[in-house]
Structure formats: C-alpha cells, structure tokens
Amino acid sequence: MNGLTLTLHALHHGEKHLAEQLTTVADRHRAEHEVHHVATDLAQWSREHVQRLAEAGLAHSLADSPSAAAGVLSAQRERVDEVVMARPEPGLLLLRDLRELHLSAVENSLHWELLAQIAQATKDEGLLAVVCDCHPRTLRQMRWSNTMIKNLAPQILTSL
Numbered sequence: 001m002n003g004l005t006l007t008l009h010a011l012h013h014g015e016k017h018l019a020e021q022l023t024t025v026a027d028r029h030r031a032e033h034e035v036h037h038v039a040t041d042l043a044q045w046s047r048e049h050v051q052r053l054a055e056a057g058l059a060h061s062l063a064d065s066p067s068a069a070a071g072v073l074s075a076q077r078e079r080v081d082e083v084v085m086a087r088p089e090p091g092l093l094l095l096r097d098l099r100e101l102h103l104s105a106v107e108n109s110l111h112w113e114l115l116a117q118i119a120q121a122t123k124d125e126g127l128l129a130v131v132c133d134c135h136p137r138t139l140r141q142m143r144w145s146n147t148m149i150k151n152l153a154p155q156i157l158t159s160l
Helices: 003-028 033-059 068-085 090-121 125-158
Strands: none
Touching: 003 033, 003 090, 033 090, 033 125, 090 125
C-alpha cells in the first residue's frame, strides 16, 4: 500500500465513522434542538464525503476494504458507550459526545490535509477538487463541535 491508498482508506473510514457518530448524537440528544438538527445536517455532509472518497478511490483503482482495526475500535466504542449510558447525566453525556465528535473531525481534517498534499505533489486535479470541496465542511464540523462545547460546558459543569 502506498501513501495515497493509506490516506484514502483512513479518511474514508473516518468520514463513515463521523457520519455514524453525528447520527447517534442527533438521535441521543433530540431534546437539544440545535444539536439534533445541526448534527443531522453535518452527518449528511460526511456521508457525501464518503461517496466522493469512494469515487476518488475508484479513479485510483482502490477497492473499498474495511480494515480489521475498524472492527476493534467499533467494539471498544460500544463498550465505552455502555458504561457512559449507565450514568444518565445528560449534560455530561452531551459534552462527551461533542468531545468525541470534535476529535473525529480533527482527525479527518488532518487526513484531508494529507490528501491535499498528495494531490498537489502528484498534480492530481481531480483529487484536489475533492479535497477543496470536502475539507472546508470538515473544518466547519470542527468549529461547530468546539463552539457547542464552549457554550455548554460552563453551564453543565457548574450545575453538577
């Protein structure tokens, strides 16, 4: 596997994971209308990114093969979710969910940056176009999760 293949696979997996996380957060926090509606919209962006990355992968003759590590990470996340859900403090759960969303978006942003560097180095205009279309949305996902944490943390953490 070369750097392009590794980066495309990592980002494809990361965007799938972020879409799932955003959908879960939107469902889990329906009472928080801004969280519910914005997370639903942002999940659609990540699903579109997954599609664009799959198309870019086909253009580069890459097969969409999930990694073995993805299954292990998914199982670990489920166990963490079970532990957190056992403590029904909705504010803390919301902060935890927003933190996880933010970290996932940051990781995806770094992969988008790596993909941009590869596209520029290889003068791949098609791949660069995908990055230019998708990376700003990932940056927006990061800013939204960070802003929500800043706005909600003081109220939630001081009311415990």
